[in-house]
Amino acid sequence: MKIVVAVKRVPITGGKMVLTEDEQAIQTRHLGFTISPHEECGVEEAVRIVEAQGGEVVVLTLGPAEAEDQLRESMALGADRAIHLVSDEEWDAQATASALVDALTSEQPFDLLVFGNESADAGNYQVGIRVAYALDLPVVTGLKGLTVADGRVRCEQEVPGGRDVYDVPLPAVVTVKEGLNLPRYPSVPAKLRANRKPVDARPVERPTSKLEKLRLVVPEGQGKQAEILGHGPDAAPAVVEVMQKLGVA
Amino acid sequence: MNVLVLVEDDGELSLQAVALAQQLGTATAVRFDGAYAPAAWASELAGRGWDALVGPGTDRGNEVLAHVAAQLDLPFAANVTHVRGDDVTRQRWGGTLLEEARVHSERKLLTSAPFAFTPVTGPPQVETVTPELGDAVRVVEHIAPDTGGKVSLADAKVVVSGGRGVGSSEGFAIIEELAALLDGAVGCSRVVTSAGWRPHTDQVGQTGTKVSPDLYIACGISGATQHIAGCKGAKKLLAINADPEATIFAHADYAVIGDLHEIVPAISAELRKARPT
Numbered sequence: 001m002k003i004v005v006a007v008k009r010v011p012i013t014g015g016k017m018v019l020t021e022d023e024q025a026i027q028t029r030h031l032g033f034t035i036s037p038h039e040e041c042g043v044e045e046a047v048r049i050v051e052a053q054g055g056e057v058v059v060l061t062l063g064p065a066e067a068e069d070q071l072r073e074s075m076a077l078g079a080d081r082a083i084h085l086v087s088d089e090e091w092d093a094q095a096t097a098s099a100l101v102d103a104l105t106s107e108q109p110f111d112l113l114v115f116g117n118e119s120a121d122a123g124n125y126q127v128g129i130r131v132a133y134a135l136d137l138p139v140v141t142g143l144k145g146l147t148v149a150d151g152r153v154r155c156e157q158e159v160p161g162g163r164d165v166y167d168v169p170l171p172a173v174v175t176v177k178e179g180l181n182l183p184r185y186p187s188v189p190a191k192l193r194a195n196r197k198p199v200d201a202r203p204v205e206r207p208t209s210k211l212e213k214l215r216l217v218v219p220e221g222q223g224k225q226a227e228i229l230g231h232g233p234d235a236a237p238a239v240v241e242v243m244q245k246l247g248v249a
Numbered sequence: 250m251n252v253l254v255l256v257e258d259d260g261e262l263s264l265q266a267v268a269l270a271q272q273l274g275t276a277t278a279v280r281f282d283g284a285y286a287p288a289a290w291a292s293e294l295a296g297r298g299w300d301a302l303v304g305p306g307t308d309r310g311n312e313v314l315a316h317v318a319a320q321l322d323l324p325f326a327a328n329v330t331h332v333r334g335d336d337v338t339r340q341r342w343g344g345t346l347l348e349e350a351r352v353h354s355e356r357k358l359l360t361s362a363p364f365a366f367t368p369v370t371g372p373p374q375v376e377t378v379t380p381e382l383g384d385a386v387r388v389v390e391h392i393a394p395d396t397g398g399k400v401s402l403a404d405a406k407v408v409v410s411g412g413r414g415v416g417s418s419e420g421f422a423i424i425e426e427l428a429a430l431l432d433g434a435v436g437c438s439r440v441v442t443s444a445g446w447r448p449h450t451d452q453v454g455q456t457g458t459k460v461s462p463d464l465y466i467a468c469g470i471s472g473a474t475q476h477i478a479g480c481k482g483a484k485k486l487l488a489i490n491a492d493p494e495a496t497i498f499a500h501a502d503y504a505v506i507g508d509l510h511e512i513v514p515a516i517s518a519e520l521r522k523a524r525p526t
Binding site: 013014015016017026037038092093094097118120121122123124125126129130132133134138139140141142156157158159160161162163164165166167168177178179182208209210211212213214215216217218219224226227228229230231232233234235236237239240242243244246247248249 | 285287288308309311312315316318319320322323324325326327328336338340341342343344345346347348349350351352353354386387388389390391392393394403406407431433439442443445449450452455456457463464471472473474475484485487488496498499500501502503504505506507508511512514515516518519520523
């Protein structure tokens with residue numbers, strides 16, 4: 001079983017969005033970074049499958065030099081090696097998919113290709129689907145459950161009112177959501193091992209964006225003036241009064 | 250401009266998509282019959298003549314339009330809040346940040362961000378299509394959730410949510426008690442599910458459930474953008490937090506400052522008192 005997982009480095013945004021002066025990015029000077037949450041579950045799931053069935057997990061990213069941290073985090077979770085397409089610029093979804101396809105060609109044949117349903121930052125909802133078409137593979141998205149057996153993958157997709165089930169042959173592309181599993185905390189030895197695992201870094205040139213980012217804007221409404229109902233338990237009657245006014249109590 | 254709009258059966262978000270489509274030009278609406286099969290639905294849509302194809306910013310809307318984008322190799326702007334000519338404003342970070350972008354394509358693919366457009370009144374005329382599925386990937390089974398008879402997080406009129414401030418799995422007893430008194434659902438922040446105090450199905454946030462209750466009660470939740478992305482659809486937000494500087498208060502309509510472990514039981518007691526027994 002060979003599984004490739006695509007991950008993205010994103011900032012941990014905390015409470016407030018602050019932009020850089022040119023309005024092209026979030027000010028990240030004081031922020032940490034992480035693997036986009038859906039994808040962290042993707043790595044965990046791939047590692048669990050390979051732990052149970054044998055094989056290899058390859059993790060793939062397109063991002064700046066610093067995104068190596070997220071590749072190392074993925075390898076601390078249990079991925080075996082990494083491919084890093086290195087670019088400091090932000091790529092649109094179409095160009096990202098195309099670069100990933102180029103990198104994946106040399107990794108074929110694989111059994112499963114895992115993406116996050118959408119990245120935490122850009123939220124384009126399409127990279128995995130585009131890659132599936134380019135490689136002529138079936139794709140199922142938004143998975144909260146996934147079982148690989150007998151050359152097929154049973155996919156449980158979260159929908160309003162339950163789960164829809166798909167059953168597709170391997171090789172296949174799946175996109176997953178947080179909640180699929182609870183990713184492990186890597187042990188110290190696992191982190192040390194991750195530092196020795198191979199990262200294949202390849203510089204890539206960004207093509208022209210067809211969906212071109214002009215600027216970012218922090219939406220209004222992050223600065224409401226809340227009505228203070230009180231301090232401590234003495235506020236309870238005022239709270240119940242509000243509930244009655246809203247018709248919920 | 251000739252605009253085709255994909256609608257789903259579940260109403261409001263689709264009517265918002267129709268509103269966006271009508272802003273762009275003359276809109277025709279299509280819905281699909283039978284098993285959900287995104288690639289097959291997309292092929293049907295891709296084969297039609299349109300200048301713009303619009304869908305609702307739902308999981309399925311975004312998925313089907315991404316399939317169309319892949320089939321036709323066109324750019325696709327998901328979760329759009331405004332359109333001006335070739336420029337769109339779209340949501341990033343679950344709507345806690347916006348991006349202004351230019352679409353470099355004659356043919357446009359857009360989904361409408363939930364609640365960004367006023368839905369059209371009255372259902373538009375909708376053509377129902379039964380697509381040729383062939384061997385396309387499709388839904389083969391549906392599993393209904395086991396909610397244990399409780400109201401679901403997504404449908405609840407009141408959501409009582411706990412964050413790091415609740416302190417432990419056991420600490421949620423008082424959150425559950427208040428939620429039960431209000432016929433509401435229990436929610437939580439991402440910190441809580443990562444700590445294993447509650448299942449991920451209770452998580453409200455960008456990567457959890459997005460809720461839109463009449464009242465959202467945030468207890469001991471600091472107000473990270475991850476969480477705000479999930480609860481900003483609430484009509485009213487009451488924040489209970491010991492830290493008067495907590496970011497959550499900047500998103501709240503009502504605030505109570507203090508220890509949730511004292512305040513939440515006091516509210517429950519007051520509710521019981523206010524009710525005829």
